[in-house]
Amino acid sequence: MSIFGGKWKPIILNCIGESSLRFGKLNQLMPAISNKVLSNELKELETLGLIERKEFKESPQRVEYSLSDSGKSLMPVLHEIASWGNSNQAKKIVTEMVK
Amino acid sequence: MSIFGGKWKPIILNCIGESSLRFGKLNQLMPAISNKVLSNELKELETLGLIERKEFKESPQRVEYSLSDSGKSLMPVLHEIASWGNSNQAKKIVTEMVK
DNA sequence: AATACCGGTAACCTGTAGGTTACTACAAAT
DNA sequence: ATTTGTAGTAACCTACAGGTTACCGGTATT
Numbered sequence: 001m002s003i004f005g006g007k008w009k010p011i012i013l014n015c016i017g018e019s020s021l022r023f024g025k026l027n028q029l030m031p032a033i034s035n036k037v038l039s040n041e042l043k044e045l046e047t048l049g050l051i052e053r054k055e056f057k058e059s060p061q062r063v064e065y066s067l068s069d070s071g072k073s074l075m076p077v078l079h080e081i082a083s084w085g086n087s088n089q090a091k092k093i094v095t096e097m098v099k
Numbered sequence: 100m101s102i103f104g105g106k107w108k109p110i111i112l113n114c115i116g117e118s119s120l121r122f123g124k125l126n127q128l129m130p131a132i133s134n135k136v137l138s139n140e141l142k143e144l145e146t147l148g149l150i151e152r153k154e155f156k157e158s159p160q161r162v163e164y165s166l167s168d169s170g171k172s173l174m175p176v177l178h179e180i181a182s183w184g185n186s187n188q189a190k191k192i193v194t195e196m197v198k
Numbered sequence: 199a200a201t202a203c204c205g206g207t208a209a210c211c212t213g214t215a216g217g218t219t220a221c222t223a224c225a226a227a228t
Numbered sequence: 229a230t231t232t233g234t235a236g237t238a239a240c241c242t243a244c245a246g247g248t249t250a251c252c253g254g255t256a257t258t
Contacts, residue, residue, distance in 0.1 A: 001180060003192055005104060007246070023205050037246060039206055048192050059255045060203045070188040077183045081100060084176045089169040093102055093147050106216070122235050136216060138236055158225045159234045 003048060008033055008041045010078055013071060016051065020066040050074065102147060107132060107140045109177055112170060115150065119165040149173065 004010055008030075015021065015029050027038055042065060045051040050071040056062040067075070084090055103109055107129075114120065114128050126137055141164060144150040149170040155161040166174070183189055 001100075001104065001109065003184075003189065005100065010100065024203090027205095034247065034249090035206065036208090036248085040246090049195065050192075061205060061254070063205065070192060073186065073188045074183060077179050080176050080179045084173060085102075087172065089172045090102065093149075093169060096148065123233090126235095133217065133219090134236065135218085135238090139216090154235095159232085160224070160236095162235065 004050070004074055004078070006041075008037065009045060009050075010081075012038075012041055012045065013050065013067065013074065014078060014082075016065055016067055016071075017075070018067070020054070020064045023063050023065070026065065045071075103149070103173055103177070105140075107136065108144060108149075109180075111137075111140055111144065112149065112166065112173065113177060113181075115164055115166055115170075116174070117166070119153070119163045122162055122164070125164065144170075 004013065011030060012026065015026060021029075023038070023042075026042075027033065027035065030038070033041075042051065042053070046053050046065075048070075049068055051065050052068050054064045054066070056064070103112065110129060111125065114125060120128075122137070122141075125141075126132065126134065129137070132140075141150065141152070145152050147169075148167055150164050151167050153163045153165070155163070
């Protein structure tokens, strides 16, 4: 869990999914994340080998992020977690927490 | 993940599993966790409804912790995570991290 | 030459998860 | 009376994940 844990990594991975997204697009999909934090997380995810960064020699500059094979292999796990999160058991907990 | 995340919660849940363990036994199974932290985590897990605490009116005092139904429903998810952690994909990442 | 677009970086700040160490409350056994 | 076993609590500390705000560097358009 120290690999894909933290506040943003699972969300970012989920946003990327099967697609290939630009920095700006990610920022737009997650308005609550700041430039700096997004940049950091993407760097870490790349270092961990969960995502791949492709820089296109265009203008204005363009960078796209996509899941690596390791990243893809993680998706079923994230889905399991998400579906537990949507289960009744988990929802009870969350509604208790909010009170 | 904010429910079962953190450094110790998944480990504690896994230690308890199907059994019913005393405070001291848990401490012994996880020598690296301090009394205070273990105590905190158990309280949180109980508040979250993932474990149940049973106090026996004996002497010396005796308290046993076991998984609640919610806790049990979480185990398959933890196992998924663990088995991803043992996959080749994840192991590569870990060996890179150690370097 | 100024402005806009894009993908960031620099400098700085803060709350809190997790840790250390020592102490406590209760009952039973010696 | 004092020691033992058990399950904690009190007081304190600290590193770091995550956040804010402002700025940078290259290119193309106006």
